[in-house]
Amino acid sequence: ETGVTQTPRHLVMGMTNKKSLKCEQHLGHNAMYWYKQSAKKPLELMFVYNFKEQTENNSVPSRFSPECPNSSHLFLHLHTLQPEDSALYLCASSQEIMGPGVPYEQYFGPGTRLTVT
Amino acid sequence: AQSVSQHNHHVILSEAASLELGCNYSYGGTVNLFWYVQYPGQHLQLLLKYFSGDPLVKGIKGFEAEFIKSKFSFNLRKPSVQWSDTAEYFCAVAQGGKLIFGQGTELSVKP
Numbered sequence: 613e614t615g616v617t618q619t620p621r622h623l624v625m626g627m628t629n630k631k632s633l634k635c636e637q638h639l640g641h642n643a644m645y646w647y648k649q650s651a652k653k654p655l656e657l658m659f660v661y662n663f664k665e666q667t668e669n670n671s672v673p674s675r676f677s678p679e680c681p682n683s684s685h686l687f688l689h690l691h692t693l694q695p696e697d698s699a700l701y702l703c704a705s706s707q708e709i710m711g712p713g714v715p716y717e718q719y720f721g722p723g724t725r726l727t728v729t
Numbered sequence: 730a731q732s733v734s735q736h737n738h739h740v741i742l743s744e745a746a747s748l749e750l751g752c753n754y755s756y757g758g759t760v761n762l763f764w765y766v767q768y769p770g771q772h773l774q775l776l777l778k779y780f781s782g783d784p785l786v787k788g789i790k791g792f793e794a795e796f797i798k799s800k801f802s803f804n805l806r807k808p809s810v811q812w813s814d815t816a817e818y819f820c821a822v823a824q825g826g827k828l829i830f831g832q833g834t835e836l837s838v839k840p
Binding site for chain 1 (some may be wrong): 733738761763765771772773774775778780819821823826827828829830831832833
């Protein structure tokens with residue numbers, strides 16, 4: 613399955629580092645998402661982009677900064693993270709943003725396992 | 730705000746046993762419902778979804794789910810599990826353009 617790819621797959625960073633996560637979708641979709649998956653917790657939606665415009669910021673701390681240069685690429689820039697930010701970060705895409713009765717399925721990438729030391 | 734509850738955190742079954750995983754959501758109105766599965770080391774993939782019509786939805790790999798509006802439930806079922814069904818299962822509700830996930834149920838199937 614190569615619909616949604618994420619790099620790197622694993623990342624270890626110190627609290628003072630700056631790094632970026634990359635997501636690319638090859639499905640021709642117009643909506644892209646960042647989620648955080650922590651152990652024993654529900655997936656948390658972080659950001660939503662629709663046609664390159666951010667439509668949702670789910671109260672995410674400013675140390676996470678998304679960027680969507682085009683409908684196929686999504687980045688998550690990280691700086692001065694905390695150990696509690698260690699998690700699996702998932703990217704997803706869908707044809708467009710779902711609405712009531714609009715059956716747009718989200719396709720997920722494999723995730724980036726982030727460890728903050 | 731909408732929330733999703735999956736009551737079973739870890740389920741252990743023997744092969745050929747029947748499976749039912751519970752999922753309840755908190756808020757009524759028009760909802761779109763999903764079950765996703767995450768096999769070990771793999772990405773989340775869609776098992777099935779409900780948008781409208783027949784409340785009994787059939788998905789891939791022999792899974793089905795029933796939407797019961799009066800109970801705010803969307804339980805996942807499979808009559809006979811296989812070792813290869815070992816995975817984590819997530820129920821999700823779409824509302825306002827967002828997917829809201831439950832915390833997941835880990836299923837372990839013993840050969």
